[in-house]
Amino acid sequence: MTWITEPFGYGFMQDALVAGLLAALVCAVVGTWVVVRGIAFIGDAMAHGVVPGVAIAFQVGANLVVGAVASAAVMALGITLVARRRRVGDDTAIGLLFVGMLALGVIVMSRSSGYAGELTAMLFGNPLGVDDGDIVLLAVAAVASIVLAVTFHRSLLALAFNSRKAEALGLRPRLAHGVLLAMVTVAVVASFQAIGTLMVFGLLIAPPAAASLFTRSVHSMMVAAAAVGCTSAFVGLMVSYHHDLAAGASIAATAVVAFFVAFVARGVLDALAPRRVVQP
Amino acid sequence: MTTHRPIRRRLAVVTAALTLLAIAAGCSSSDDPTLEGGNGERPSIVVTTSILADVTRSVVGDAAEVETLVPAGADPHSFEPSAAQVARLHEADLIVANGLGLEASLGGFLDSAVESGTPLLEVAPELGPIPFGNATQASEHDHGGPDEHDGGSDSHGDDGHDHGAGDLDPHVWTDPDRMATAARLIGEAVAEHTGVDAATLEANAAAYDAELRLLDEEIQATLSVIPPEDRILVTNHGSLGYFAERYGFEVVGTLTPGGSTLGEPSAASLAQLADTIRDLGVPAIFTEVGADDSVARSLAAEVGNGVEVVALHTDAVGPAGSGAETYVAMMSTNARLLAKVLAP
Numbered sequence: 001m002t003w004i005t006e007p008f009g010y011g012f013m014q015d016a017l018v019a020g021l022l023a024a025l026v027c028a029v030v031g032t033w034v035v036v037r038g039i040a041f042i043g044d045a046m047a048h049g050v051v052p053g054v055a056i057a058f059q060v061g062a063n064l065v066v067g068a069v070a071s072a073a074v075m076a077l078g079i080t081l082v083a084r085r086r087r088v089g090d091d092t093a094i095g096l097l098f099v100g101m102l103a104l105g106v107i108v109m110s111r112s113s114g115y116a117g118e119l120t121a122m123l124f125g126n127p128l129g130v131d132d133g134d135i136v137l138l139a140v141a142a143v144a145s146i147v148l149a150v151t152f153h154r155s156l157l158a159l160a161f162n163s164r165k166a167e168a169l170g171l172r173p174r175l176a177h178g179v180l181l182a183m184v185t186v187a188v189v190a191s192f193q194a195i196g197t198l199m200v201f202g203l204l205i206a207p208p209a210a211a212s213l214f215t216r217s218v219h220s221m222m223v224a225a226a227a228v229g230c231t232s233a234f235v236g237l238m239v240s241y242h243h244d245l246a247a248g249a250s251i252a253a254t255a256v257v258a259f260f261v262a263f264v265a266r267g268v269l270d271a272l273a274p275r276r277v278v279q280p
Numbered sequence: 281m282t283t284h285r286p287i288r289r290r291l292a293v294v295t296a297a298l299t300l301l302a303i304a305a306g307c308s309s310s311d312d313p314t315l316e317g318g319n320g321e322r323p324s325i326v327v328t329t330s331i332l333a334d335v336t337r338s339v340v341g342d343a344a345e346v347e348t349l350v351p352a353g354a355d356p357h358s359f360e361p362s363a364a365q366v367a368r369l370h371e372a373d374l375i376v377a378n379g380l381g382l383e384a385s386l387g388g389f390l391d392s393a394v395e396s397g398t399p400l401l402e403v404a405p406e407l408g409p410i411p412f413g414n415a416t417q418a419s420e421h422d423h424g425g426p427d428e429h430d431g432g433s434d435s436h437g438d439d440g441h442d443h444g445a446g447d448l449d450p451h452v453w454t455d456p457d458r459m460a461t462a463a464r465l466i467g468e469a470v471a472e473h474t475g476v477d478a479a480t481l482e483a484n485a486a487a488y489d490a491e492l493r494l495l496d497e498e499i500q501a502t503l504s505v506i507p508p509e510d511r512i513l514v515t516n517h518g519s520l521g522y523f524a525e526r527y528g529f530e531v532v533g534t535l536t537p538g539g540s541t542l543g544e545p546s547a548a549s550l551a552q553l554a555d556t557i558r559d560l561g562v563p564a565i566f567t568e569v570g571a572d573d574s575v576a577r578s579l580a581a582e583v584g585n586g587v588e589v590v591a592l593h594t595d596a597v598g599p600a601g602s603g604a605e606t607y608v609a610m611m612s613t614n615a616r617l618l619a620k621v622l623a624p
Contacts (some may be wrong), residue, residue, distance in 0.1 A: 007363060010367055011392075011396055012366055012367075012370060012396070013363060015392070064493070107545055109546070126360065126361070126386075126388060128361060128392070129366075129386075129390070129392050130388065130390055130392070130393060131391065131395070134388070145310075196360075198360075237363055240363035240364070241363035241364050241367065242363075242364070243364075244364040244365065245362050246360035247360065247361055247363050248360055249360055250362075
């Protein structure tokens with residue numbers, strides 16, 4: 001058992017695991033809606049969407065996190081506004097804001113006179129550099145995203161499957177869309193800060209995608225995604241320790257491998273039961 | 281129509297697969313790179329950059345294990361450590377870093393090692409840092425011999441390092457005089473924290489100091505073929521500020537603003553730079569080995585007049601055969617390249 005106890009004898013490994021488990025939880029809840037709604041691109045877009053806020057905060061000497069959150073909020077509002085037009089798809093709205101915000105960020109940074117160095121890297125954490133503040137931030141994000149998911153469950157469900165009908169039922173799909181973006185903002189920005197982008201993308205998309213192959217309800221999908229995400233965080237950290245590999249990337253890669261394992265398993269199960277038709 | 285198989289059974293398949301993975305991850309750890317790392321007989325020192333690692337090796341010799349954290353040639357922006365590396369960082373007897381924001385990209389794991397009690401020496405703040413981009417505007421750059429830098433406090437493992445990249449230029453290593461002070465500081469910190477014999481370290485640091493004085497003289501001699509009025513530089517990013525200060529150069533233009541990897545030059549500033557190069561008759565644009573020089577090339581093509589693009593070793597020591605295997609070799613190679621291009 002020393003191959004488990006030895007790595008987790010280090011405080012930073014324990015912190016990384018706790019942060020990884022919390023992030024897996026946040027990402028399972030938020031990522032399930034992201035995957036169901038088909039807006040996986042939002043994670044990457046948000047990571048770049050915070051750049052102008054951070055750059056401006058840096059220039060005026062304000063708190064970088066405040067800049068990041070403000071920037072993400074502007075981005076979420078912009079996406080909601082643009083996506084109101086039925087003719088503009090969600091992915092187009094996200095892409096539009098993504099490139100707009102990133103361009104603004106590069107413009108601001110390029111006018112910087114000081115040593116801006118690795119400004120964005122400063123904002124983005126690393127699973128192995130987690131501190132107590134990061135864990136608190138992740139715990140708050142976990143609670144916030146679960147509360148939002150529970151409160152708006154019916155609206156989100158209606159939005160995901162039939163937004164016209166949702167409107168007729170008075171479930172306010174536009175509000176639900178805003179809520180979903182708020183959840184993504186909270187979860188993703190908090191996780192970037194704590195554990196870095198790569199691990200967040202990995203946990204946001206791969207576990208819910210793997211879970212979607214084996215589950216039929218949103219709830220069970222979230223539970224299964226959390227299980228896959230937590231396992232990925234644990235396995236990824238073990239691989240990183242024992243094989244001397246980049247930690248965040250190991251966790252993300254493990255989550256993606258888990259998806260393909262589930263994918264193959266699904267295929268095998270379907271082949272063994274050819275009469276059963278599985279609907280998406 | 282639809283399956284009603286218990287979800288649990290399907291989850292079991294996934295869980296079983298992941299368990300297998302976990303076992304695979306752990307079991308083949310017989311050739312474990314981490315186990316030998318921290319617990320050897322020799323003290324271990326982890327250094328963030330390849331240049332400082334070379335200086336540290338010169339000071340400690342074989343008395344301690346010196347590991348470079350970010351390998352030469354790796355982009356610090358996308359560099360991610362492994363858990364094993366961070367474990368070695370936590371186990372290290374001393375961490376040597378540049379400071380002044382250069383390691384900001386290393387995320388919080390440097391902080392967490394320091395919090396867990398690993399002593400950290402940041403050299404740049406102790407070496408009389410100058411503001412970033414100072415050399416760009418400053419025309420009063422005549423240097424008066426080897427300056428005295430106060431290297432007051434030697435190491436400070438208490439307050440961690442400052443994440444806010446500020447106005448001070450972190451590229452201190454382009455000045456050999458400052459690096460001589462850095463070598464002395466490193467020697468003192470190693471003596472304090474690792475139990476390596478202080479007299480040996482002092483002797484090594486003194487020998488290295490002498491080597492750097494010779495290097496300094498050699499660079500002065502190499503550069504002496506360049507008349508003062510031709511000592512003007514156009515660089516890719518602002519990494520030669522300290523070199524310029526030491527050897528009486530003026531950096532008249534920098535392609536990439538802010539030293540940020542996300543920074544891009546504006547069309548207006550490039551046009552202005554082209555005019556400057558033409559007006560002053562600057563013969564070359566200096567870039568860094570390993571960096572993208574496409575903008576420098578198009579600028580050189582725009583100016584014409586045989587303007588060259590020359591890559592210097594500024595950010596890392598080079599591989600064997602590059603002429604920049606050590607800090608000393610790197611600096612003297614750079615001086616020769618500069619002299620070759622800038623001499624009339």
